[in-house]
Every structure is written in C-alpha cells, then in structure tokens.
Amino acid sequence: MSVKDYIRERFFPHMWCPGCGHGVVLNAMIRAVESLGMSKNEIVMVSGIGCSARISGYVDFHSMHTIHGRALAFATGIKMSRPELNVIVPMGDGDALAIGGNHFLHAARRNIEMTAIVMNNRIYGMTGGQFSPLSGYAAAASTAPYGNIDHGFDIAKLSEAAGATFVARTTTYHVHELSRLIRDAILHEGFSVLEVLTQCPTYFGRYNRAGDAPEMMETYKNRTVAVGSEKKNQDPELIERGVFVKKELPEYCREYEKVIEKNQQKQT
Amino acid sequence: MQGTVKFIQGNEVCVEAALYAGLEFFAGYPITPSTEIAEAMSARLPQIGGRFLQMEDEIASICAIIGASLTGRKVMTATSGPGFSLMQEALGYAVMTEIPCVIVDVQRGGPSTGLPTHVGQGDFNQARYGTHGDHAIVALTASNHQDMFAITVEAFNIAEIFRTPVILLFDEVTGHMREKVVIPEKDEIALVDRLRTSVESGVDYHPYLPREDGRLPMSDFGGVHRYNVTGLYHDMWGFPSDDPKIVYGLIRHLMDKIQNYAGKMTFFRQDYIEDAHTVLVSYGAAARSARHLVENRRKRGERLGLLELQTLWPFPGDVVRKVCKNADYIVVVELNTGQVIREVKLAVDRPERVYLANRIDGQLISPTDIQNILRLLHGKGV
Ligand SMILES: Cc1ncc(C[n+]2csc(CCOP(=O)(O)OP(=O)(O)O)c2C)c(N)n1
Ligand code: SF4
Numbered sequence: 001m002s003v004k005d006y007i008r009e010r011f012f013p014h015m016w017c018p019g020c021g022h023g024v025v026l027n028a029m030i031r032a033v034e035s036l037g038m039s040k041n042e043i044v045m046v047s048g049i050g051c052s053a054r055i056s057g058y059v060d061f062h063s064m065h066t067i068h069g070r071a072l073a074f075a076t077g078i079k080m081s082r083p084e085l086n087v088i089v090p091m092g093d094g095d096a097l098a099i100g101g102n103h104f105l106h107a108a109r110r111n112i113e114m115t116a117i118v119m120n121n122r123i124y125g126m127t128g129g130q131f132s133p134l135s136g137y138a139a140a141a142s143t144a145p146y147g148n149i150d151h152g153f154d155i156a157k158l159s160e161a162a163g164a165t166f167v168a169r170t171t172t173y174h175v176h177e178l179s180r181l182i183r184d185a186i187l188h189e190g191f192s193v194l195e196v197l198t199q200c201p202t203y204f205g206r207y208n209r210a211g212d213a214p215e216m217m218e219t220y221k222n223r224t225v226a227v228g229s230e231k232k233n234q235d236p237e238l239i240e241r242g243v244f245v246k247k248e249l250p251e252y253c254r255e256y257e258k259v260i261e262k263n264q265q266k267q268t
Numbered sequence: 269m270q271g272t273v274k275f276i277q278g279n280e281v282c283v284e285a286a287l288y289a290g291l292e293f294f295a296g297y298p299i300t301p302s303t304e305i306a307e308a309m310s311a312r313l314p315q316i317g318g319r320f321l322q323m324e325d326e327i328a329s330i331c332a333i334i335g336a337s338l339t340g341r342k343v344m345t346a347t348s349g350p351g352f353s354l355m356q357e358a359l360g361y362a363v364m365t366e367i368p369c370v371i372v373d374v375q376r377g378g379p380s381t382g383l384p385t386h387v388g389q390g391d392f393n394q395a396r397y398g399t400h401g402d403h404a405i406v407a408l409t410a411s412n413h414q415d416m417f418a419i420t421v422e423a424f425n426i427a428e429i430f431r432t433p434v435i436l437l438f439d440e441v442t443g444h445m446r447e448k449v450v451i452p453e454k455d456e457i458a459l460v461d462r463l464r465t466s467v468e469s470g471v472d473y474h475p476y477l478p479r480e481d482g483r484l485p486m487s488d489f490g491g492v493h494r495y496n497v498t499g500l501y502h503d504m505w506g507f508p509s510d511d512p513k514i515v516y517g518l519i520r521h522l523m524d525k526i527q528n529y530a531g532k533m534t535f536f537r538q539d540y541i542e543d544a545h546t547v548l549v550s551y552g553a554a555a556r557s558a559r560h561l562v563e564n565r566r567k568r569g570e571r572l573g574l575l576e577l578q579t580l581w582p583f584p585g586d587v588v589r590k591v592c593k594n595a596d597y598i599v600v601v602e603l604n605t606g607q608v609i610r611e612v613k614l615a616v617d618r619p620e621r622v623y624l625a626n627r628i629d630g631q632l633i634s635p636t637d638i639q640n641i642l643r644l645l646h647g648k649g650v
Contacts, residue, residue: 008496010507044489046335057496057508062489064338065498065508066331067361073328077335077343080319081293082490085339106324260314 019213021198032182050092069099108162129203166192171220285420295332326351340488346372360399386630404526441553535578544573561635585615
C-alpha cells in the first residue's frame with residue numbers, strides 16, 4: 001500500500017505550520033504501520049488536545065481526538081475492553097506530562113500494552129508558545145518573558161521509573177530510526193514510550209532563536225548521539241537516542257484475563 | 269413481582285441493576301458514599317467476563333468508560349460530589365461525541381469535601397450546568413431500593429437509545445440504607461441495546477448522520493468502519509468543522525434528541541393528588557420523609573398530596589404544572605438551599621404558591637420537620 005492509503009484526504013491540507021515536526025512523525029508512523037502489515041481495522045489511535053493531537057484525524061484508523069491530557073485514560077478503556085486492538089497514543093509534551101502527567105505515570109505503572117508517542121517540541125504550540133514542562137531551564141516562551149525557571153523532566157528516566165517496559169528516544173531528523181522505533185514500540189508487549197524531539201519553528205524556534213525548521217533539525221543531528229556512545233562521555237550535554245529500556249513484565253490486560261479465567265462462573 | 273429477594277444497601281442495588289442491564293465495563297475511583305459500588309463491581313464483573321478498573325482519579329475513570337463504550341460495551345462509573353465535579357469536562361465530551369454511558373453520583377453534603385458520610389442533594393444543578401457549553405442532559409433518581417433498581421436499568425436503556433450520558437443522582441441515605449429489594453427475573457424488564465449500523469464494510473458510513481427519529485446507528489471501534497470521534501464540532505463523518513450550518517445543526521440535534529423525547533424519559537410518582545390543597549414535591553431520600561408525612565396526614569383526613577420526581581433532567585415542568593394545578597400550596601422538599609424549587613417555580617403558573625421545606629445541616633429532613641413548616645404555612649405564619 002502507499003502512504004496515501006493510510007491517510008484521510010478529506011482532512012487535508014493539515015493544520016500544521018510549514019516546517020512543523022509533527023508531519024514527520026505522521027509520515028514515520030505510517031511507514032512503521034505499513035512495514036508491520038497490519039490491517040487498518042486493528043489500529044486505534046487516541047489523542048488528546050494540541051497541535052500534535054491532530055495527528056489522529058489524519059490517519060485512516062479508528063481514531064479518537066479527546067480532551068487535553070487524558071488520551072491515555074480513554075485509550076486504557078479501549079484497550080481493556082478490546083485487548084486485541086493495537087492502540088497508539090500520540091501526545092504533545094504538555095498533553096502527556098503537564099495536564100496528563102498523572103495518567104502517564106499510571107499507564108506506565110500498569111504496563112498496559114499501548115504505544116505512547118510523546119512529540120516533544122518543548123513548547124505549547126496550539127495555545128501560542130507558552131512554556132511546557134519540557135521547555136527546560138532558561139528557555140524563552142510567551143509566559144516566560146524573563147527566561148524559564150522551571151526545570152524540565154527527562155521523559156526517558158521518568159518513564160522507566162514509572163514502570164514502562166519499553167522506552168526510547170529519537171528525533172525528527174533521524175527519520176529511519178524514528179520509523180523503526182515506532183515499529184518496535186508497537187510490537188512491544190507492554191507500555192512503550194517513544195519520545196520524539198520535534199521542532200516547533202513557529203514558537204520555540206522563534207522565541208529561542210533556534211532558527212528555522214531545517215536549522216532546528218540540524219541541531220538534532222549535531223546535539224544527539226546513539227545510546228552508549230563514547231562522545232557522550234566527552235560532552236555530557238549531548239542527548240542520547242535509541243532504546244533505553246526493553247524488558248518483559250506481566251501485561252495488564254493479560255493479567256486481568258487471568259483474573260477473569262479464575263473467577264468466571266461457569267455459565268450453564 | 270417474581271425474582272430473588274435481597275436485603276441490601278442501595279449502592280449494591282445499583283450494582284445488581286447495572287449488571288442486570290448488561291453492564292460489562294466499570295472504571296472508578298473510591299469516594300464516600302459511593303465506594304461500595306466500586307467494591308462490588310470489582311468482585312462481580314470478572315465473574316461474568318466483564319472488566320473492572322480502578323483508575324488513578326475520576327477524570328481517568330470517566331474517560332476510560334467512554335473509550336470502552338465506543339468499542340460496544342455498556343459502561344458505568346460511580347462517584348460522589350467532588351469526583352463528579354472532576355468528571356465534568358469528559359461528561360461534556362460524551363455529550364458532544366454521543367457516546368452512551370452511565371454516571372452515578374451518590375450525593376453527599378457539599379460544597380468541597382463537605383460532609384462525606386452525611387446526606388445532601390446539592391448536585392442537581394451540577395448535573396445540568398456543570399459542564400461548559402450548552403447541552404441537554406438526563407439525570408434520574410429514586411427514593412427506595414425497588415425504584416432504584418428499575419431507574420438504574422432505565423438509565424442504561426436511555427443511554428443506549430439516545431447515545432447520551434445518563435446521570436444517576438442518588439444520595440448518601442438511599443445509597444447506604446438497607447432495605448428489601450426484589451431482583452426481577454431475567455427478561456422481566458425490557459433491555460435496550462444501542463442501534464448498530466447496517467452499512468456494510470467498504471460502504472461510506474456516516475457515524476454522525478441522525479436518522480429521522482434522531483437515533484444514530486453506531487459502529488463499534490475495532491469493527492469494519494474506521495471513523496473519527498472528536499469533541500470539536502463535527503460533520504456527519506466526524507470531521508472537525510466550524511461551518512455555521514454544521515455547528516447550528518449539531519447543537520440543535522444534541523438539544524432536540526433529548527428535549528423532543530423528554531416524555532420517554534420522564535418518571536415520577538404521584539399520590540393523593542386529586543383533591544390535595546397542598547402538594548409536596550420531592551425526590552430521593554427527602555421524598556421518603558415527605559411520603560411518610562403525606563400518608564400519615566391522609567389518615568387524619570388532611571388533603572396532602574405527593575409528587576415524587578424520578579426524572580430530574582430534563583426537568584418535567586409539564587408534569588409539575590399539571591399535578592400542582594389545583595393546589596393552594598406547593599412545598600418543595602429537598603436537602604439544599606433550594607435547587608429544584610427554582611424549576612418548580614418556573615413550571616407552575618402562580619409561583620407565589622411555592623414554598624421550600626429543606627435541611628442543609630447534613631441531616632435527613634424528618635416528617636416532623638416538614639409538618640412544622642406546613643403548620644406555619646397553613647396558619648399563614650410564613
Ligand atoms: C483542560 C484544558 N486546558 C487547557 C487547554 C488549552 N490547550 C490546548 S493545547 C494546549 C497545550 C498544547 O501543547 P502540547 O501538548 O505540548 O502540544 P503541541 O500543541 O505543542 O503539539 C493547551 C494548554 C485545553 N484545551 N484544555
Ligand atoms: S505551532 Fe508549532 S507545534 Fe503547532 S503546528 Fe505550528 S510549528 Fe507545529
């Protein structure tokens with residue numbers, strides 16, 4: 001199938017700004033799904049609110065565009081009642097970790113099988129450039145005119161501590177890696193988190209003089225290294241890409257199936 | 269009525285009724301005085317192959333049941349005042365996306381954490397006006413276990429027929445009180461399932477195109493029709509739209525599908541109304557005291573009547589107007605500073621006849637409390 005078979009043309013042109021990284025994630029996701037050869041009917045995409053959350057409308061899967069921060073909670077209901085479905089949950093960094101922080105931690109703790117993709121552009125795009133929990137210390141934003149004094153999270157460490165059994169990070173520059181990691185995350189039997197460093201040239205780029213989209217992607221190329229790379233020792237400021245956690249632990253839906261099996265009264 | 273006789277708490281009655289109605293999925297977060305519902309669900313659901321989830325909070329709980337409903341399950345969550353407040357945003361989402369679900373609010377004294385183990389009926393307005401935006405909502409209640417059973421089953425039927433969230437506004441007294449209930453035999457109460465689309469795979473399916481009767485045939489998520497669900501104003505495919513015609517059409521549809529069929533969801537009891545010069549209008553726990561008083565006073569020949577509301581929203585104004593037509597005094601008995609009384613005043617033709625009998629101290633109003641107020645009233649002492 002071609003990429004076009006996976007998108008809803010009725011929805012286009014999309015609402016993202018020129019150069020926005022969210023489209024790259026969409027493209028990589030479609031390639032990942034295609035490489036897996038899954039039927040579109042087996043996939044449910046649940047998103048919250050934000051520029052990133054609009055991705056669910058563009059794909060020809062069962063799709064749900066919900067409320068800000070709660071995508072994982074809606075997704076949990078869907079997955080629990082139809083565990084055979086593949087549930088993908090794309091989220092913005094604010095969506096996933098500010099308003100949705102609690103749901104994020106608990107979905108990870110349960111180890112419920114779904115793929116959480118955090119599209120981390122370090123800013124609130126949709127509402128016009130306010131700082132997010134990932135903006136980082138000293139970043140500029142429309143609500144941080146004197147420089148941000150909030151410290152950011154390390155999504156990978158946070159996810160691991162909360163119990164996610166697959167944790168990875170990449171960027172919109174590394175498109176092949178991105179597509180491969182989405183694929184691995186979907187295949188993983190448990191809660192998987194993939195952080196994607198993505199550019200918002202319109203707000204983060206402009207406020208922080210980070211350049212236009214190509215320049216921001218260039219930075220991802222230059223400032224990131226593969227996990228375990230020697231370079232990281234020499235320059236601790238570099239950001240690691242790749243898989244941080246991949247382990248097997250009992251998956252939530254399967255655990256519940258066991259509860260049912262043990263306690264279901266034999267119907268006559 | 270045939271069936272199994274039980275002596276249980278109201279909260280347990282609600283559980284039995286939900287399971288009778290075909291509930292398969294429950295997500296919740298414990299809060300007094302509703303907690304027994306979650307506890308019973310955790311034990312009962314896996315026994316029938318259903319699913320119970322204890323979520324991290326009430327917001328997650330309502331979101332999870334909305335998601336599960338979309339896959340074709342009958343779903344419910346239960347909470348009390350503060351938790352119900354947390355659910356409001358997602359409740360609006362269920363209204364907008366037309367996803368059937370049942371939300372139980374076992375009311376306690378408020379505002380805020382208020383009185384966890386004491387009764388109150390302060391969530392009537394929250395049920396209707398808690399969410400932002402304009403919409404219709406269905407809220408039902410009951411004052412005794414047998415009615416609670418029937419009303420709970422009815423809540424599922426209405427949710428499924430009209431693709432709407434339905435709120436069950438019980439209260440601490442009815443939730444915790446134990447009394448007899450007869451669990452009806454299977455098939456004794458008719459159950460309704462949502463209408464599913466007959467459109468075949470590969471044919472353009474319009475998830476948001478209402479039929480003439482306002483009903484929208486659904487397709488289960490995970491089935492053969494892939495469509496979009498969004499809380500934004502949307503067209504018949506579920507695609508976001510801000511076209512004024514589409515926006516107008518959708519809000520009208522959301523209002524009309526409830527208001528035009530309000531008769532089908534109006535439940536109440538009326539007793540001794542014919543010749544009553546004073547009609548007590550009440551609901552939930554407060555109606556138990558009102559009923560006690562009316563029955564006692566009737567034995568002494570006093571012309572008291574009772575209108576017990578079971579449908580709170582859409583407010584049955586026509587019923588109130590008709591029932592109260594000939595009464596000189598209309599006394600609304602409720603456990604708040606006066607919420608239903610406002611609707612009663614709007615409904616009747618001479619609102620100056622409407623008085624309030626209430627308690628707002630966490631205690632159930634007693635028949636004597638009501639009688640004292642009536643005595644003042646009849647003696648024109650007010
Ligand atoms: C309850 C609630 N609070 C606030 C908002 C406003 N809001 C919409 S999107 C957004 C943040 C978006 O940022 P992010 O999640 O990082 O996604 P992005 O737009 O950057 O892709 C906010 C605060 C909302 N829609 N709902
Ligand atoms: S505002 Fe930023 S995140 Fe939103 S579409 Fe534009 S570039 Fe992308």
